[in-house]
Amino acid sequence: MSPLDMLKKINAMAEFNRWCGIEVTVAEPGFVEIQMPWRPEVGQYSGFLHAGLIGTLIDTACGFAAGTVAGPNLLAANFSVNCLRPAVGQKFIARARVVKPGKAQVFTSCDLFAVDADGEKLVANGQTLLTVVQAG
Template sequence: MSGLDLGMAQKVLDSQPFSSLVGARITAFGDGAATLEIDSRAELHQQNGFLHGGVLAYAADNALTFAAGTTLGPAVLTGGFSIQYLRSATGTALVARAEVVHSGRRQAVARCDLFAVGEDGAETLCAVAQGTVLNANPS
């Protein structure tokens, strides 16, 4: 994804059927970082009314991968990631902000902070993630 701009990154995201299903959008992309946002809606909640943990994991996975793609190029795959849930995600939206911690030729390590956005626009940290992203076409 290196050399791509925000509009092209959104087109890549839109080409993923699951991303379209959850309504994900990229609001920042470049220089080793990416931000992914998802509006909260009932279909994405679990039985207690919170955003489902799987939605948070999806957001972390994609934000980590897009951030790493700014340093590794467009052919990237998630090698693995871990997520720690800190509190329930409630509110109007979820924001996943990822940044590359280290990038080499074959892989990058990135971290992601996930925030629940309240009715007043205030952000509350609800999860943190870290992962490894692999260059699918190392030269």
């Protein structure tokens, strides 16, 4: 199964991801791109994407990127998010990459872009440390 097919299957099983409207658009070993459309339910009081959803997109993209090299049995051990500007757009694109793979932990990084008629703007970035969970 290709990395893209694997992640689309995993994404489809995650009810929260479906509620958010997250779609996996690119998946290669060590790299993932996901997208989510804007809708009022994901905004905060000023009409910007809620910081919780910013964290969701970064965490999800990083986890998926790690999954392309370590398999699907991962848990976030730590993640950090830097909100760089108000996240306003018609859709949001998170691009994550594996910084350092390992047998027990995978380090990842992600940039989040808001997309509107003027193109993409970087609105946040973050890093995630994921722990490989042994089956059984």
